[in-house]
Amino acid sequence: MSLSTLQTLSARTQEALTMELARVTQDVDAMEARCRSLEKALEEEAARYCRDAEGGLPIEQALERQARMEAQHTMLAAARQGLATLKETWDAVHARLMETRVERKILDRLAERREAEHQAELDRREQQHLDEAAQRRLATREDRLS
Numbered sequence: 001m002s003l004s005t006l007q008t009l010s011a012r013t014q015e016a017l018t019m020e021l022a023r024v025t026q027d028v029d030a031m032e033a034r035c036r037s038l039e040k041a042l043e044e045e046a047a048r049y050c051r052d053a054e055g056g057l058p059i060e061q062a063l064e065r066q067a068r069m070e071a072q073h074t075m076l077a078a079a080r081q082g083l084a085t086l087k088e089t090w091d092a093v094h095a096r097l098m099e100t101r102v103e104r105k106i107l108d109r110l111a112e113r114r115e116a117e118h119q120a121e122l123d124r125r126e127q128q129h130l131d132e133a134a135q136r137r138l139a140t141r142e143d144r145l146s
Contacts, residue, residue: 003107003110003111003114004111006107007104007107007108007111010100010103010104010107011104013100014097014100014101014104017093017096017097017100018097020093021090021093021094021097024086024089024090024093025090027086028083028086028087028090031079031082031083031086032083034079035076035079035080035083038072038075038076038079039076041072042069042072042073042076045065045068045069045072046069048065049062049065049066049069052065
């Protein structure tokens with residue numbers, strides 16, 4: 001593969017990873033909000049249960065409320081697990097993005113170095129042509145003088 005192809009591929013990869021990281025960040029934010037919402041709902045339900053239990057809650061209602069709170073605990077645990085998974089995904093995408101950025105910088109520096117080498121070669125050839133032309137003029141003058 002040519003250097004320009006590698007640079008293009010690296011740029012596209014970096015762009016795709018940046019977009020993926022933005023999407024995962026949104027997913028993490030949404031899941032964090034869901035966890036906060038579930039935590040708040042669970043706290044409110046527990047406070048209502050305590051208030052109602054102090055006032056004498058029938059056993060059927062107490063069992064129903066406990067089952068509802070257990071379901072909320074299960075949903076909260078699942079949301080926290082989903083959040084942990086999303087954070088792992090975010091870490092992995094971020095690491096790949098950082099690697100791609102480093103790779104792209106290396107490719108850019110290599111391209112700059114190649115361009116500088118190419119320009120140096122052009123300058124060398126131009127100087128060589130100028131030197132040859134000067135030698136021919138000098139040789140022509142010497143031939144005239146002799």
